[in-house]
Amino acid sequence: AQSVTQPDIHITVSEGASLELRCNYSYGATPYLFWYVQSPGQGLQLLLKYFSGDTLVQGIKGFEAEFKRSQSSFNLRKPSVHWSDAAEYFCAVGPLYRYNNNDMRFGAGTRLTVKP
Amino acid sequence: EADIYQTPRYLVIGTGKKITLECSQTMGHDKMYWYQQDPGMELHLIHYSYGVNSTEKGDLSSESTVSRIRTEHFPLTLESARPSHTSQYLCASSASYGYTFGSGTRLTVV
Numbered sequence A: 001a002q003s004v005t006q007p008d009i010h011i012t013v014s015e016g017a018s019l020e021l022r023c024n025y026s027y028g029a030t031p032y033l034f035w036y037v038q039s040p041g042q043g044l045q046l047l048l049k050y051f052s053g054d055t056l057v058q059g060i061k062g063f064e065a066e067f068k069r070s071q072s073s074f075n076l077r078k079p080s081v082h083w084s085d086a087a088e089y090f091c092a093v094g095p096l097y098r099y100n101n102n103d104m105r106f107g108a109g110t111r112l113t114v115k116p
Numbered sequence B: 001e002a003d004i005y006q007t008p009r010y011l012v013i014g015t016g017k018k019i020t021l022e023c024s025q026t027m028g029h030d031k032m033y034w035y036q037q038d039p040g041m042e043l044h045l046i047h048y049s050y051g052v053n054s055t056e057k058g059d060l061s062s063e064s065t066v067s068r069i070r071t072e073h074f075p076l077t078l079e080s081a082r083p084s085h086t087s088q089y090l091c092a093s094s095a096s097y098g099y100t101f102g103s104g105t106r107l108t109v110v
Helices: none
Strands: A002-006 A011-013 A020-022 A023-024 A031-040 A044-050 A055-057 A064-068 A073-078 A087-094 A110-115 B003-009 B009-011 B019-025 B031-037 B044-050 B056-058 B077-078 B087-094 B103-110
Touching: A011 A020, A020 A110, A020 B009, A023 A073, A031 A064, A044 A055, A044 A064, A044 A073, A073 A087, A073 B044, B003 B087, B009 B019, B019 B031, B019 B087, B019 B103
Parallel strands: A011 A110, B009 B103
Antiparallel strands: A002 A023, A020 A073, A031 A044, A031 A087, A055 A064, A064 A073, A087 A110, B003 B019, B019 B077, B031 B044, B031 B087, B044 B056, B087 B103
């Protein structure tokens, strides 16, 4: 069965430091992979997605992620974190092919705290 | 800029009341979803729709019901709210791959 694991429930980094959020997936084929960010009291916003091709994908707000098939991972990175990056981050995998539609499964999320 | 809207943003309601959470999107997406989200937990799919007059229950059992009479509108109804229904409810829509989410409704049942 398809699944997504985000091993870190909560991460704290200092402003200006680099960031890496981990995501591991279980999937029978090459998945489509997504990272979403959720600010407090808001819905989820798409940061970036991987479908095929270059395994390093660039997203909005200076984020990037690298697909590593051998490690079943899709880790999110940012070279220098800003205080406004404090939020909850969700990794997602798809398609699930529910009734031939392209649904997704989400991880439990990683909460990022940014110290001044 | 989000083109999917949820109302209300916050709702506090007494046990036993009937409530409807509204979700509307202006993108013409056929697929729409309702997720329930609790702190520290993954998003749980409770309902989805692939088009008008199409609704299905999701992975997480829910006492709520949904309807899809128009493409743009996907309301969720609780006939009799209970404290166990306290949660955040997120609506999303999709044309192909990737979802667009609304801002959510935080429901508290007292």
